[in-house]
Amino acid sequence: MTTGARAPLLAKDSGQGDPADGDRYAGRHVPAWLRETSTCFLTNPQLVLYGNIRDRYLVPDQASWRLPDVREALWWLMEPLGYRFLLVADPVDGLQVLPSGDEAVLESATALAGVxxxxxxxxxxDSLLGVVRAVAGSKDTKVGIMVDYASxxxxxxxxxxxxEHYFFAACxxxxxxxQPVRLPDRQATPRYNPVLWVANNDRDLPAWFTADSMAVRRIAVPLPDLGDRKMAAELLSQGLASQLPGGSAPDDIAYRFAEQTESLTIRSMMEIVRLARTSEGAVDSIEAAARCYRVGISDNPWSKPFLRERLNTAAERIGRRVRGxxxxxxxxxxxxxxxxxxxxGAQAASNASRPRGVLFFAGPTGVGKTELAKSLTELIFGDERAYIRFDMTEFSEEHSAARLIGAPPGYIGHDAGGELTNSVRxxxxxxxxxxEIEKAHPRILDKFLQILDDGRLTDSTGSTVYFSEAVLVFTSNLGMSVIDERGMPVQNVTPDDTREDLVxxxxxxxKEHIAEELNRPELLNRLGDNIVVFNFIDPVAAQEIFDQLIQRIFTLVEKERKVKLTLAPEARQTLLAAATADIAFGGRGIGSVLEMALINPLARALFAQGYHLAPEQCITDVARRSAGWQVTLR
Structure with missing residues (x-):
């Protein structure tokens, strides 16, 4: 942890500091927004602080560090600059003063405020306006007022x-x-008695009040960067190494902690440490604590022993379901x-918050892309129903993005969140x-950039949803045809192409479609080498798919109608020839033929038998007649 002697925030030769201040914390880390705020006391009578305003902020404290909230951080900044006190007003608790517990300060603040x-x-x-006027107009005392929860x-x-209009107009x-306050001490630099508005967003105050105003300065309070998080991690994780299994060194825990908390606040880091220190044994590493904080679940399916056992035979297991x-x-x-x-994403600077995996399935239609996604879901989570599907043909219009993250504020249902964010939450x-991701509106693809890069998405309610434990699968039929010089689609690949040519x-x-037609090369960069190309269905795979579908049909009939069906060799050969006559549409095409040639006539035949169905029956004949397909049952 960095240490150092007490020194000033601003250098003496900058013309911005008071000689009485000394070189306050020279060479030590101070958040940029606090440094900007200090400078603005010289030039701006009112400031709007917005953004990450409910966090804790890393500030020097003699030879160590402190983590004050926004009120305490502002007073930490103002006290050495000669300010007597800071009034704090909020719409809930009224008026308070910092520093607290000082009777002389309380008496002076009460006299100035008049309440x-x-x-x-x-x-x-009306009362708040009176206090603001008293603070801004004080000529003999350097004070400030912070209007907290201004939103x-x-x-x-x-x-x-x-x-309300009169209040802001008067402000x-x-x-x-x-005017800046000029005290009798001529060496002290004149500074304003500032009015500090602390809001969630600068738009929470009237636009005409904050926009195009040289007197009202807007200062964004950002999320902590990696350097801030590393320093905070060193401070917060002291003694944590002895409480976690594995014997990690304190420096290693602090570094991993900072890496795992990308896009989180220091306040969140404090909660993660508290979670890691719990005696209930819910988490066994700083990574597990960070994951639990993000998604609210301490149990991690990714670390289960059964998953590793399944992965040893995963290709064989899935191959029995997805043929060819x-x-x-x-x-x-x-x-x-x-x-x-x-x-x-291990090659990236930080991969802690990115999705667990990203796959882009491309290739002919009906060859098993969706089926492979379901198989992977069952493999990982033990339940095929754990997958969330979005048909991107429903998102071809730009406004349909609201379905994913929720309607914008002011529209009906804006407080309900989005389909995607709610599902992942x-x-x-x-x-x-x-x-069929290629059918989505290009503007909607921008949402995926944030998910693939940061692993998070903020919905219309302002809540952040994390995708760090999810697997994202995109499917597409791109590349099956291309546009020739006449603007006409022509076939790009055929079943006769080799695997190398197909890929x-x-x-x-x-890549050409994403980078050039959609003009989203950054999306392509995030997909990397995760483009998985599927083969055409060959005759062998087509027959295997046919047998699977037949078995699925017979199993359903036995379950629903309590009839055990068998298929005579001649009938099977007729169905197989019809179903695999044209395999250009893959397994979906085979299923369509079976629905017409087997399921429909079978349903009619069973219906004709009434309620007295024989428990075992054989399909002895399948024939196409003038009235359509018919089956014979014995």
């Missing part, structure tokens, strides 16, 4: 009542008439193994299938 402090009673806008001062900033005028796609199955299993080992450990042509077509 009682610390009674827990909210101020009316909740009025009900609707777009439809202000006359009283705007005050920002133009305030050995290469695609092998590549997909490799990516899942990489995910189980926690190495997805309910089931963070899941496989998410985006079917090369389809991969090239996918």
């Amino acid at each position: 009682s402090l610390g009674n827990g009673r909210p101020l009316s806008l 909740r001062l009025v009900r609707d900033v777009r439809q202000l009542s006359p009283e 705007e005028k005050l920002s133009h008439t305030s 796609q050995d290469e695609a199955i092998g590549q997909s299993v490799d990516i899942i193994i990489r995910s189980v080992m926690g190495l997805s 309910e089931r963070p450990f899941s496989l998410i299938l985006f079917d 090369s042509r389809i991969s090239a077509a996918v």
